[in-house]
Amino acid sequence: MSGGIVLAVLGAALLHGSWNAIAKAIPARLVSSALIGTVYLLVGAIGCLVFPLPPQEVWPYLLISAAVQTAYLVLLTAAYAKTEFGRTYPLTRGIAVLGITLISTIFLGERMTPAQLAGVAVVAVALFALSWSPKGGRGGLAGTLMAVAVGVTITAYSVIDGMGVRLSGEPFGYASWLFLMQGITIPLVCFMLSRDKAEMLRGMRRHAPMGALGGILSLAAYTIVVWAQSLAPLAVVSALRETGVLAAGAIGYLVFREPLSRWRMTATACAVAGIVAIRLGG
Numbered sequence: 193m194s195g196g197i198v199l200a201v202l203g204a205a206l207l208h209g210s211w212n213a214i215a216k217a218i219p220a221r222l223v224s225s226a227l228i229g230t231v232y233l234l235v236g237a238i239g240c241l242v243f244p245l246p247p248q249e250v251w252p253y254l255l256i257s258a259a260v261q262t263a264y265l266v267l268l269t270a271a272y273a274k275t276e277f278g279r280t281y282p283l284t285r286g287i288a289v290l291g292i293t294l295i296s297t298i299f300l301g302e303r304m305t306p307a308q309l310a311g312v313a314v315v316a317v318a319l320f321a322l323s324w325s326p327k328g329g330r331g332g333l334a335g336t337l338m339a340v341a342v343g344v345t346i347t348a349y350s351v352i353d354g355m356g357v358r359l360s361g362e363p364f365g366y367a368s369w370l371f372l373m374q375g376i377t378i379p380l381v382c383f384m385l386s387r388d389k390a391e392m393l394r395g396m397r398r399h400a401p402m403g404a405l406g407g408i409l410s411l412a413a414y415t416i417v418v419w420a421q422s423l424a425p426l427a428v429v430s431a432l433r434e435t436g437v438l439a440a441g442a443i444g445y446l447v448f449r450e451p452l453s454r455w456r457m458t459a460t461a462c463a464v465a466g467i468v469a470i471r472l473g474g
C-alpha cells in the first residue's frame with residue numbers, strides 16, 4: 193500500500209469525521225439526511241455525464257449498495273439524535289473495522305501481514321474503548337443498539353462497494369452512479385418518514401448551507417475511499433479510514449462540549465499506534 197494511498201485515506205478520514213459532526217449539529221435528523229442526499233444527487237448527476245458508464249455486471253452492486261447506504265444515513269442521524277457524538281461515532285466505526293476485516297480475509301481471500309492484522313485489531317479495540325464511558329452516557333441501550341445497526345450497514349456497503357468497484361475498473365464512474373442513486377432514495381425516504389413535510393422543507397431551507405457542506409465533505413470522503421478500495425485491501429483501507437475518530441474526538445470536545453477524559457486520550461493513542469502498525473507492516 194503506497195504512501196500516497198495512505199495519505200489520501202487519512203485525508204478522507206478527516207473529511208468523514210467532519211461531515212459526521214455536521215450531521216450531528218443539524219437538529220432535525222431527517223433534514224440532515226435529506227440535505228446530504230440532495231448534494232449526492234446534484235454532484236452524482238454531473239459525474240455520470242463525465243465518467244464512463246459502469247459495466248452491466250456491476251449494477252447489482254450499485255443497487256444494493258445504494259439501498260444499504262440509504263438505510264445507513266437515516267440510521268446514523270437517528271443515532272446521533274439519541275446519543276453522544278463521541279460515543280456513537282467510534283462504536284459504529286469499530287464494528288465496521290472488525291466486520292470488514294473478517295469478511296475480506298475469510299470470504300474474499302485478501303491477505304494481510306501479521307503486523308497489519310495486529311494493527312487492525314488494535315484500531316478496532318481502541319475504537320470500542322473510545323465509545324465506552326465509565327459514567328455511562330446519553331442514549332442508553334436504545335442508542336447503543338442503533339449504533340450497532342449503523343456499524344452493520346457500514347460493514348455491508350463497504351464490502352459490496354469494494355467488490356463492485358474492482359469489478360467495474362472505474363472507481364469514479366462507479367462512485368458517480370452510486371451517489372446519483374442515493375441522491376434519489378435518501379430524500380425520498382426522508383420525506384416518507386417525515387410527519388410534517390412542510391416543516392421539513394422549512395428546515396431544509398434553514399440548514400441548507402450547513403447541509404450542503406456536509407454533503408460535499410461526505411461525497412469527497414467516500415469517493416477517495418472507493419478509489420482506494422480498488423487498489424488496496426479492504427480491511428486496511430477501513431482501518432485507516434477510521435482515523436476519523438481522532439477528528440471526531442476533537443470536534444466532540446471543542447464543538448459539542450463532550451468530555452475528553454484520560455481514558456479517551458489513551459484509547460486515541462492506541463488507535464494511532466495501530467495505524468502506524470498497519471502502515472509499517474505492509
